Amino acid sequence: MITIEKLEQLGCNTAEGMERCLNDESFYLSLVPGAFERKRYEELERMIGESDLKAAFDEAHALKGVLSNLSITPLLDCVSEITERLRAGDNGDYSAILSRMWEIYSRFEGMLQ
Amino acid sequence: MFVTPNFVRIDIMNEFLKDVIKLKRRILVVDDEEINRRMLSKILSSEYEVLTAENGDRAIEIITGERELLSLILLDLYMPGKDGYEVLKLIRETPRLKKIPVIVLTSDGSAEVQSLKLGAADFIPKPYDLPDVILARIEKTIQLYEAINIVKATQFDPLTGLYNKEYFMEYALVMDQFYREREMDAVAVNINRFHILNEIHGRIIGDRILRMIGRALKEYAEEHDGIACRYDADGYFLYLPHGEDVYSGLSEKIKSIEDGIIKNIHNRIRYGIYPRSDRKCDIHRRFDCALLACNSIKGDYKREVSYYDSSMLEFEAYSERLAADMDQGLSEGRFKVYYQPKYFIQSEEPYLSSAEALIRWDHPELGMISPGQFIPIFEGNGMIRKLDRFVWREAARQIGEWKRLHGKSLPVSVNVSRIDLMETGFTDEIRSIMDEAGITPEEFLLEVTESAYTEDSDRIIEVVKNLRSLGMRIEMDDFGTGYSSLNMLSSLPIDVLKLDMGFIRNIENNEKNLKMVELVMNIASYLNLKVVAEGVETKEQYKLLKKTGVHLVQGYYFSRPVPADEMEKILLKG
Helix, strand or coil: CCCHHHHHHCCCCHHHHHHHCCCCHHHHHHHHHHHHCHHHHHHHHHHHHCCCHHHHHHHHHHHHHHHHHHCCHHHHHHHHHHHHHHHCCCCCCCHHHHHHHHHHHHHHHHHHC | CCCCCHHHCHHHHHHHHHHHCCCCCEEEEECCCHHHHHHHHHHHCCCCEEEEECCHHHHHHHHHHHCCCEEEEEEECCCCCCCHHHHHHHHHHCCCCCCCCEEEEECCHHHHHHHHHCCCCEEEECCCCCHHHHHHHHHHHHHHHHHHHHHHHHCECCCCCCEEHHHHHHHHHHHHHHCCCCCEEEEEEEECCHHHHHHHHCHHHHHHHHHHHHHHHHHHHHHCCCEEEEEECCEEEEEEECCCCHHHHHHHHHHCCCCCCCCCHHHHEEEEEECCCCCCCCHHHHHHHHHHHHHCCCCCCCCCEEECCHHHHHHHHHHHHHHHHHHHHHHCCCEEEEEEEEEECCCCCCEEEEEEEEEEEEECCCEEECHHHHHHHHHHHCCHHHHHHHHHHHHHHHHHHHHHHHCCCCCEEEEECHHHHHCCCHHHHHHHHHHHHCCCHHHEEEEEEHHHHCCCHHHHHHHHHHHHHCCCCEEEEEECCCCCCHHHHHHCCCCEEEECHHHHCCCCCCHHHHHHHHHHHHHHHHHCCEEEEECCCCHHHHHHHHHHCCCEEECCCCCCCECHHHHHHHHHHC
């Protein structure tokens, strides 16, 4: 079960995210799972692997928007870095940052389950 | 500097929406991310009704359907399919949609600039600002756009697309402030007797004419760095940098828009120009002056332009003074009816035949005022009706009194205007006046000017026929100054032609005038009409007129207009 405490333990700035939800805790918590749709992260990885930088950028950018609004800080930092590299047209090696992304993601996934 | 009229005050509008019709403004949130949509809906829903769209196509569908009701669109720029840029472009390029403000939602600094260039009203960064900040930005944007939209909707005259008077005056002031040294002309343009065009050709054609003239004036104003407005039904104002040829320029412009249906519309246009209008005067006052100049030639078919000068203002003040004093003058007996005798001259010795009743005003402060001064003023403002009725009653009473006291009947003619004749119940009113005074229709003559017959002649002829059927005689006054055709003259129900004094003046030295009188005599003889010559001042004139066969004369040669007691003496002398 997702709780504010758990999110904070994982490094989220829940106070900031909650403020955007008018400090309605249950509303905020109801939004959080939407930021962790596994399929979207897999798609991002696939697009980068296929060097489809435009599509990858759109996906990363969208995820960044959601993560930033909810203040899921650790994953946001990671996705932001990917977004900026894609925006710059970087077609290099993303394996390290992707692996970090999955590592952080898995911590949250555990909590979600 | 700019005064927003009360009815477009945004706080008043807000109050109306909130408190009167209990309406929440409607906002559309367009974002492909459900989390973002839900979060914004949560923030906005206390103040607004929120609609959401998950992509560009759905957004356009909602915008098109709700366009009159949407107060704002919050638009994400990056969306799959039709993105925010495309939606924004479509909104800005569609006239009916572009009045809806759009705030873009973006996390990119570069996108902010681009979207503002594309016409976004503002942007909200991601991650979102605090809810209060978002609400404040949205409120400000809505207020700004509503104010702009209301101003846009109210500043123009819907028929011609010109400014309306209120905004025109404001913009004229703005021009004055920006161009402090520039000399400006205030111009009033009016269509002479426009209501008749409307009556004859119908409103649709009338409106078309107004639009065409408005377009021409707008073009002229724009070509000369000026502005134009429609100030009332058939009038326009222009505020232009001073030019020596404003009249000819405007006139040429109007001539260039000749309409297929109404020929020579430019002949009906009158221009009042206040050149180098005095900036010390209030802007409204300056246009009053231009209008004063324009109105001074209203109804004058020979003059198209009049330039304002200070004497017009003095005359206006004088006119207002006379208008203000008329009622008091009537109640204090300051208006007197004078009588000028008319003599029958086709006998061995001329003898008194009748008289004309004429009004005089002995003003307590201004002294004797010539009727030539106050009658045109009272004709212009409609007060002549009251004065005419005073003369009719007084003249009728006097005829009756002389008849009772001396057993002598002196027919007296009174003037009636075209307006009098057009009034419902006019014939009954005249009959009642005669009954009250105890006089017969033969004793009460009516003088109708020739020009009265030129418009709505059928109606006038019908009224005059009714009066004649009562036994009254009708004199056509100022004959020769109007435009009666011979054909029309033969069909008019009249008994007497009254030659305008312009024909009589210098008749002894002017062969042409004498020939004209002879010609009129031939016509009158053919139509079996009597002829009266007025303004007869010399013995020579009298002799010439007698020779030509003129029946009656009136003028200083026999007698100036005299008060009732003097007229009584003349009557008794026979």
